[in-house]
Amino acid sequence: MRFGIVVTEGPYTHQASDSAYRFTKAALEKGHEIFRVFFYNDGVNNATRFAVPPQDDRNLQVLWSELAEKHKLDLVVCIAAAPRRGILDADEAKRQGKDGNNIAPGFLISGLGQLIEAGIQSDRLVMFGD
């Protein structure tokens, strides 16, 4: 079965990103396909590679990047939500005249159309948020 995942909360806020990560991992382990994970609203904060949680804590941003690399996941960050929260890829940083970018490996900044497409193409859309 093909799942689409939506995350609307940042890491270390409550539990949404942890729940979404563990659901995604469990679905993959069961042989399901993840069509896309869409990060919306504060969920875009999962996509920075500059997060440095304490060493004894999980690093959610790294966990998402590693899962994406292992399973070739499509991690999409909303372009309306990301720049206003300081999440920029190289193109956006250049366009906005910023001196650097912070997008984590495996994440891609794109539009809300990607969420609509995930809703159409997935058998189930599962949402995690606040």
Next chain:
Amino acid sequence: MSTLHTVNKSPFERPSLKTCLDHVVQGDAILLIEDAVVGARKGGAFAEALSHKQASCSIYVLAPDLAARGIKAEDIAEGIALVDYGGFVDLAAGKARVCAWL
């Protein structure tokens, strides 16, 4: 066309569990995750409403979130089943859609 309803906030903090209970129909399933698991406690304020709903739909609680809050399986209201993340995936796949009461 049955639905899996997920509730993630404590019913003492937000009205989402109550709203969910008002909207479920015959054959649906409810899964309590994150802070919502406290609503499943035996003898708690929501135990009766949940057991009343079991006549028409099945109710589940996410075991890892229960364990994280120090709530034991025997402290859960009767008839509510425990599932792990794999069980969550199975429930989502088994219903026609998933509705998150955020």
